[in-house]
Amino acid sequence: MPNMFEIMAEARMREAVAKGDLKDLPGQGKPLNLDDENPFIPADKRMVFHILKNAGMVPEEVAIRQEVEKLKKQLExxxxxxxxxxxxxxxxxxxxxxxILMERFYK
Structure with a gap:
């Protein structure tokens, strides 16, 4: 269930769209590129993650999650x-x- 802030933000966005305030913005209609500027990755770690991604490596928690999804499909x-x-x-x-890995990560 959305909280009051989300409801207010959504209403303001609808108003802006209705007024046309969001037309002709830079990058309109183009996909976002979050690869190099992912806001959730600390700036000092971005290069390392970029290199690992290009090498086909994923963090352990991602690899385990992928295995879980694969096992679910096999079970079905x-x-x-x-x-x-x-x-x-x-x-x-x-x-x-x-x-366990996620619990350690978020402590």
Whole structure:
């Protein structure tokens, strides 16, 4: 449920659009490029992350999350009960690993 600030911000944006205040802005109609200027990455770490990304490397928490999603899809497609049991076990283990890693990251 949106809070009061979000409701007010949304209303002001609608007013600006209705008045035409947001027309002809620089970059209008073009996708945002957040690769090099991601505001969530500290400035001193951007180059390192850029190099790792170009090398095809991802942070451990991303790799684990990708594995979790892959296991979920495999579990949905599985028909054999023994295979489903094994996939559930792996899925639970990877989910726990991801939770522990994220808990450490956000402490």
């Amino acid at each position: 497609a599985a028909t054999d009960e023994a295979q489903k049991k094994e996939l559930r076990k792996k899925l639970e283990q990877e989910s726990i690993r991801h939770s």
